[in-house]
Amino acid sequence: MRLAHVRERHSPVGAPWRLAAALDESGNRWVDLEIARRRIASAGPERAHNSVLFRQPITTLDDHLGRGLRVADLADVLEAFEPRGGPDDDDAVLESGDLRFGPPILRPPSLRDFYAFEQHVATVWARRGGEVPEAWYRLPIFYFSNTSEIRGPGDPVWAPRGSVELDFELEVGALVDTPAIDLTPETAAQAIGGYFVLNDWSARDLQREETTVRLGPAKGKDFATSVGPWLVTPDELKAVRSATGYDLPMTAVVQTDEPDGGRQVAVSRGAWADAQFSFGDMVARASADARLRPGDLIGSGTVGMGCLLEVKDTTLGRYLEPGDEVTLAIDRLGSLTTPIVARPDAVVA
Secondary structure, three states, rough: OOOEEEEOOOOOOOOOOOOEEEOOOOEEEEEEEHHHHHHHHHHHHHHHHHHHHOOOOOOOOOHHOOOOOOOHHHHHHHOOOOOOOOOOOOOEEEEEHHHEOOOOOOOOEEEEEEEEOOHHHHHHHHHHOOOOHHHOOOOOOOEEHHHHHHOOOOOOEOOOOOOOOOOOOEEEEEEEEOOEOOOHHHHHHEEEEEEEEEEEOHHHHHHHHHHHOOOOOOOOOOOEEEEEEEOOOOHHHHHHHHOOOEEEEEEEEEEEEOOOOOOOOEEEEHHHOOOOOOOHHHHHHHOOOOEOOOOEEEEEEOOOOOOOHHHHHOOOOOOOOOOOOOEEEEOOOOOEEEEEEOOOOOOOO
């Protein structure tokens, strides 16, 4: 199952997000789950009697999780839905070309970003003249990022004040959809409701200064995190399970806008299966002596060669600039595109 928050492209400013599920593998057709729920409950009132899912409106995934339901529960609506008439006759069926997609979760309680790919870790430490610490091989390491600056597909990103070295980071994201504490690596993956593409933006010049103090990332990281375009449930990926992850390619492309003509640069290519730690390992570590909440996000950390810090000199030749467009893609999880713009003169609180 693929889930997304959507609204019509030409809807009024402030129109609410609607929760939709993909009707086919192409992702071209989506079903509005609230319209589907009302129709199904009307046709079979016993469903509302037997299931809380059919008794209350389906609004956002945040609201759904807040009622104590899990992501997989929404499959009951999708499986019972039957389209009406032709492709243009059903108000529950939405065409992807008419939609804008939002973040898969709108207000996550927390975001823990890990450091799970050895190639990336080794490259970063080599730039500092060191080797990967022995502890990294034993402990899934993470930092807390900022949930107030979550961006969805198509939402612009800009370099924060004082930075001229804006970078992307190609990552896998996971959504926790049930309360949990003190999980084991063997059972922790059961707390994951789905996966998505995650871009952990970095201001490398600010980050470089901050890390000399040996405390976690701060202003070099907390200005934006992009997620989307949809959430894919774990059952959709079973066939490509491999080692600590899934056998799915991960790519990054930058489209430039330059006076002498734009160019499309294939910047990065990696594989989820190369992760040193599984999401089970990461979620278990996150839950040690701490309560995880429905809606919490987990980031994998950057795949090897999945950022300009590692590959700038042999690919794009520079950090990101206004006019660029970054597209991160993971097979089966979709493509997440972000335009880079100049920093607004004033950011309204």
